[in-house]
Amino acid sequence: MVRNGKTGVRGAGVVLACALALAGCGGAKVGDTGSAQSGSTGDCGTFTIAINPWVGYEANAAVLAEVAEKELGCKVTKKDLKEEVAWQGFGTGEVDAVVENWGHDDLKKKYIEEQKTAVSAGSTGVEGQIGWYVPPWLAEKYPDITDWNNLNKYADLFKTSESGDKGQLLDGDPSFVTNDEALVKNLNLNFKVVYGGSETALIQAFKQAEEKKTPLIGYFYSPQWLLSQVKLVKVKLPPYAAGCDAVAEAIACDYPDYDLDKIVSKKFADANGPAFQLVKNFTWTNEDQNLVAKYIAEDKMSADAAAKKWVGDNADKVKAWLPGGAK
């Protein structure tokens, strides 16, 4: 035993000597460089943005974060959260802003009106559309398919293992409210709503349908990065009129256009710091967002890099968002 110990210690000594020799030719030490980045200027403080899980959202958030960090000297934290969880975060003080909100009247009612923990910070300038879409090849081959009146004629095309003897209407991004069951019923369409269950399922289905030229009709929305790759064609439903969607079971009209907006925590708004000013002032267009989304989704840039590139190219737009007093 004792002998072992000695061998061990001796071995360790040798090892140690070698290691020290190695370290002698060392290299840069941790903390020598860098660490200058946190020289926060301004009075911005911290700014927490929720990141909801879709690319368009990420584009908004990345650009805002880039500007807040570089121009206002904020310390930006991004938190990856689903919508509801993000809104909950307003109340607990863990989230300052949600920077692309699709309607969500339920959440607005709960957090803005009832709990009074959130307030709206105005439009993002981006216009959202929800509706029924078909892949381009289908619209080309059957031009009249893009009118709901003709859908029953083509119902057979859309039959799948899931829809039985009816046509399949692929639905079901779980984050969005859908009126499709009511629409199918009230428009007397020979279709069955099938719930894909995730955005991924919808995107993959449309992509595949265009690639393999298979028929597909489903729920989709714009802006969405896929639309820059596959130019889905929207199907005309009976036009939306104010109040036509008042009774859920009786809906027989198209979805309204959404003015995508920003929601911030009440505390954040009341403090009225530069970051809030920035969020409030932030607006851009569908094209702007699509461009950044394309950088991320197709060019596989990181969100930060994509934002940096866009901000670099659009200094004038960015300037308009900055709070009055900032440089």
Place this chain on the structure above:
Amino acid sequence: MTAQEVEVDPVGAGQPDPVISVRDVWKVFGPKASEVPKSPELCALSRRELMDRTGCTAAVRDVGFDVAPGEVFVVMGLSGSGKSTLVRCLTRLVEPTSGQVLFEGEDILAADEKRLRDLRRNKFSMVFQHFGLLPHRRVLDNISYGLEIRGVGKAERAKRAMEVVDLVGLSGYEKSYPDQLSGGMQQRVGLARALAGDPDVLLFDEPFSALDPLIRRDMQNEVVRLHREVGKTMLFITHDLSEALKLGDRILIMRDGKVVQVGTGDELVGAPVDDYVRDFVRDVPRANVLTLKWIMRDPRPDDVLDGPELGPDVVVRDATRAVLAAAAPVKVVRDGELLGIVGDEEILAVVAGQEADA
């Protein structure tokens, strides 16, 4: 083969105080077990009937006996007769339902947890059928386990353990793990563990049943030797009669939880109280067990009473040669008093009976 009067009461007036005395012990498993011993009606039922009536198993029923200091007391019975339960009741590994267990006059059932632990640490030790060794400890650490939990220091533990290792013949295996040993060796470890604490009483629950016959014989001899050397009181459970006869000063036979008979080996063989016991002892080599007092007869008028004299406790086998060699029947004499005589016929009846059975 007719039974002579047999003393059933084991401990006579003149004998020393018993180490253990067990009185009216019951152990009933099942719901409302404590009701059973109290109700004379339920007590009267057979085990089977009790099971059907109440769903309870009466493992031990109204058992009582005394064990004298230094004695090897054997409890025997078929599988399921309640032996293990009984021996566990003594140290309350199984809590008796009712009754009394006295150790040197102290009521064990009244002992609190601490006292009970003391008793278990210092007075009793047990050897188990399936050894119950700790697989993750070496032999030496298994043996010193009892000392360890008493708080004995490491060095002293090792010293004591080494002594016992020698005593049970395990030298050279101290560093092995139990699963590297044969069954016999493992049980030696069990034995050593029990001896390490230097208890007053050793309890054995079928310690050799799991061993093959040759090793079993070795181990039995071992116990005999140990008993000679350390002279401890032992309570030994077995279902093997030859083992019981070999080791036991006295033997208690159990059936369905009840005591059937208590006595020395020759008493059981010579005067079984019922068919159950008779069945049990049928295959015993009677000549090896019976003593002359069991086969002697009263002298008849025509007997010539000038043969050699022998004591009544001489085993038949040892007397055979003398009886057959003598011209006249052998006189069985105690303290000069003639108890009876044994002739060729009586001897041959035993020896021949045994051959016929074999």
Place this chain on the structure above:
Amino acid sequence: MAAVAVSGVDFRRPSRGVVVALILALWLALWAVLKGLHTLALGPAQLTPLHQGLNDLNDAIGASRNTNPLFLYFFNEIRLVIDEFVILVQSLIAQPAFGRPLPLIGWLGVVALAAFVSYAAGGFRVALLAAAGFTFLGLQGLWQESMDTLALTLSAVLIALLFGIPIGIWAGLSDRFAKIITPVLDFMQTMPTFVYLAPLTLFFLIGPASATIATLIYAAPPAIRLTAHGIRNVPGDTVEASESLGATRAQTLGKVLLPTAKRTIILGVNQTMMAALSMVTIAALIDAPGLGKTVIKALQTLDVGTAFNAGLAIVVLAIVLDRVTTAAGTRVERARQNRNPLAAKVRTGGLIGGGALTAVAIWLSYTYVWAAEFPSDGEIGGSIAKGVATATDWVQGNLSGITNGVKDFATLVLVDPLQSVLTGSPWWLVAAAVVAISVVLGGVRAAIGSAVCLGLLVATGLWQDAMATLASTLVATAAVMVLGVVVGVWMGRSSHADRFIRPVLDAAQTMPAFVYLVPFLALFAASRFTAIVAAVVFAAPVAIKIVADGVRAVSPTTVEAATASGSSAWQTITKVQLPMARQALVLATNQGLIYVLSMVVVGGLVGAGALGYDVVAGFSQGQLYGKGLAAGLAIVVLGVLLDRLTRAAAARTGRA
């Protein structure tokens, strides 16, 4: 002997089988007549009062969180402690801390430490594996993400064990407590995480605490179960021996029960680690750092390659953790067999030398950038991602024709008929049939249990969704068992096959489902069949392993005897090995079922609809929360129903 036993069972089974068949026939006949009546259908946007009530409850809790003392003093304290702990672990290996731009221990230190711990716990081979595995993580370009995941997993596992092992010990010692805790554990394992993810962030805020607790809820049960199992299985003799020597309870526990049960407990630790890793992607939805985020982000753009690369890192972590804990579990035995004194000497030397080396490596990685930051920029990761992307593209492009055919066929022949009977029958007819079958299979007690479960299902308001999910679950479980038996027997009979298949199974089990959803969607479109395939991929490995172990455990003498009497391989399998591995088959069915059910939610993401979709939608839309919770409960109830039924049936036929 075996033949007698088997024919004995055969003789009895048909009578019970015939009764069940009769019940089924009657059910079918009535279904034909009553189709569509009383089916308790509920539209996707419709809510029952129960759902509404659950919504309100959720809102009320949320609204009271700033005033309720329970929040202020209880949950907040728990959160603080857990947060601090996780952040500490993170700052050691994953996140910049203490004013440094990098964590305290850089990659070199972590690799060395991992190797050293593996060496100490297992041996040289696992140490090598650990070092290689961890280095590979860095080469994938995922060093920081992996360390975040590792930090979170280890923290969750540590906390799980802190509570799990004592609870397990208690459950092992007390039958009564075991009875109470078992349903709780079932609940923890079958309740879909999605259901409690959002409420958790209400209780514990967004951050490490919530992620840890979400992981913990799912991961702790195996440790508890296996600890209890280990304690329970310590031979009675051994415990008695200790008691007979006057050991106190604490002494018996510490010196006898725990050391003897150690191997089983380590197995529990192992299972807990695996379970914790499988929560990584889901926890990412509430901002849990690490590889899960990478996977989720990649999926937003259908970037299968990147998702796979991150998934692979999870698999690598899982395999390293698994092999190290397994090796730790068997080391004691191996050390014993190896009585060579030289080996002990080498080991002591190795420990001291390794310790010194590790200390140096840690110091280097603390001090120098090259040892702190993983140097290469994920070249391997890039090629993996590219390769996988190309491969999936090819598969999607060339195979989807065939696979769609398979899907259509399976759906038409298996899923559709089953589902239309289950969802089309009046609810009371289904309930009556299930209760009747329970009586036949498990007796009155089982029937009462089934009746209660069915009542609860009706009460959730999601009867029809539950029936649809049940149909898919049954088909998936059947497929799992077919695979389990075929592959399991193969592995059980050939250790060669075992060696090759096992790592594949490990990978299938730990690769996050999210990674293969995209290719599956491409191959089978959004459909129930896709969900079934995903469930089978996840559940089959468990069933296969259990069957393989069961078959291997059949006594070689019995197999020898069968061979000696001239049985063909087929006869040996069907007449000896499978009947004798019955217990394993039952267990495999049971576990297969539980695992399939735990994939119901993932199924909801790929087109299975029904309960899975309800849960997902409940997580995503506030006003559907109550419904999602009810759906989660319905999944638990389905699990309990099926579990108890199979157990009861197995116990019955076992006795017959």
